[in-house]
Amino acid sequence: MSLLLKNVHVIDLNSPSHRKESNILIEKGLITSLNGRSASKEFDLKGKYVSVGWLDLNAHFSDPGNEHREDLDSGTKLAIAGGFTDVCLSPDTEPPIESKSDVNYLRKRSSDSLDIHVHASVSEGLEGKNLTEMLDLYEAGSVAFSEGDKAIWNAELLLKALQYTKGINVPVFQNPRDLHLSANTHMHEGVFSTNLGLRGEPSLSEELVIGRDLEILKYSGGRIHFSRISSAKSVELIKSAKKAGLSVTCDVGIHHLIYTDEAVDNFDTVFKVLPPYRSEKDRKALIKGVKDGVIDAICSNHRPFDQECKQLEFDLADPGNISLQTFYPSLEELSGLIPIEILIDKITNGPRRILNMDLIKVDEGQKAKLTIFDPEASWFLDARTNLSKSQNSPYWNRELKGKVLGTICGQKATFHK
Structure with a gap:
């Protein structure tokens, strides 16, 4: 399956697309293009951000x-x-x-x-x-x-x-x-x-x-x-x-x-x-x-x-x-x-x-290990949304600005509502 992240804003100091809007095409777990045109699954991420x-x-x-x-x-x-x-x-x-x-x-x-x-x-x-x-x-x-x-x-x-x-x-x-x-x-x-x-x-x-x-x-x-x-x-x-x-x-x-x-x-x-x-x-x-x-x-x-x-x-x-x-x-x-x-x-x-690990970046030929986030989205942390078994958060019962929309790890893409 191929995946296209359309109109997404890249934040990556090592990427040629840093601070640019890109169409990131992912095939078999690899980024194959920063100007992709089509894929079997497409997401329009206008106004959203992606990083390593x-x-x-x-x-x-x-x-x-x-x-x-x-x-x-x-x-x-x-x-x-x-x-x-x-x-x-x-x-x-x-x-x-x-x-x-x-x-x-x-x-x-x-x-x-x-x-x-x-x-x-x-x-x-x-x-x-x-x-x-x-x-x-x-x-x-x-x-x-x-x-x-x-x-x-x-x-x-x-x-x-x-x-x-x-x-x-x-x-x-x-x-x-x-x-x-x-x-x-x-x-x-x-x-x-x-x-x-x-x-x-x-x-x-x-x-x-x-x-x-x-x-x-x-x-x-x-x-x-x-x-x-x-x-x-x-x-x-x-x-x-x-x-x-x-x-x-x-x-x-x-x-x-x-x-x-x-x-x-x-x-x-x-x-x-x-x-x-x-x-x-x-x-x-x-x-x-x-x-x-x-x-x-x-x-x-x-x-x-x-x-x-x-x-x-x-x-x-x-x-x-x-x-x-x-x-x-x-x-x-x-x-x-x-x-x-x-x-x-x-x-x-x-x-x-x-940790002496190989650096990765948002670029062609790199493994698709990405985080997608929206700085404008808001959500509320409470017993309904909390995924931890514990509740000891300074943000408990507060509305928060900034939401992660999903992650991509190789061939596995996880998107959140």
Whole structure:
């Protein structure tokens, strides 16, 4: 079957049709023309947009172990609805992803519409003591190594991990948080935490770990990726390290570009997240980091929790919220501050460079891995439209602007109503 996307506006910095209206002809899973004339199935997408398929660097599907929050089926559905053709899953499940069979369990759940990529654990049992069989895990298909939402607190372990992975050119993902400075904290340390009487985590917690790890990287070589950075100084530290020639990359969670610690003002636990939302100064620095290229990618940081984990006093609630299905409305909210082509680049080319994957583009001869979206369409997030098993979204019961219309992954096209 052939497919023609008529009059669609291309957003792809690497495409010859970037910012142009095109007629994209797809045959046998490949883009065969940007000026197609006819096909067995045609869609007129006047006023709509298309880009390379989106890739999320960090999501939790809570499978195995907490399938009541999310599972591979529900996670796949909402990722596709959110515009993603590729998702990287965090290894901090129960049990964690630390063996070849664990990696195979997740990879086999890739579908025709969504490619699932796996981060394998750095340490056995996520305990930060003994390395996993990293080379075996790489051969099984893991694309990166991390401790999920935990930090690699053990400096010796990080050193060995970087040395082991240097030869296979795979990044070690670090969630930079000092084990002691972040213990028993509930939000960013600042004026608002003081006013609310909540114990805050200083941005120093993140910055100390980044500074330490950059020194280890200088010594060991290898590749390090700082996952979900949140402070202004973190941006500066990474910027300086890049200028010095270190192999370092980083990403930011989508909501950290939108919210600050002020959102916690009414004790709504949906705004208790990991890392915590920080100050307006930090948020502006993150936005500038995205625009300037210091920040390589934007991730969903999708972290589902059931109501029993969220409908509690603020200090007892688990940190995290869901964000995959509402990712594009978040991008639209940011598009007034960051050009949309840069935002799209941070969820297409940026993640693929970090993972050392081949770049794809909207061009003839390329695999048809595409996301189609409408910046003008509106929809409402509630129990009827939500595809996640959890409801911990900051957009709950809100009308949202910006809707994903569908994805194309090779010969599989999925369109949404």
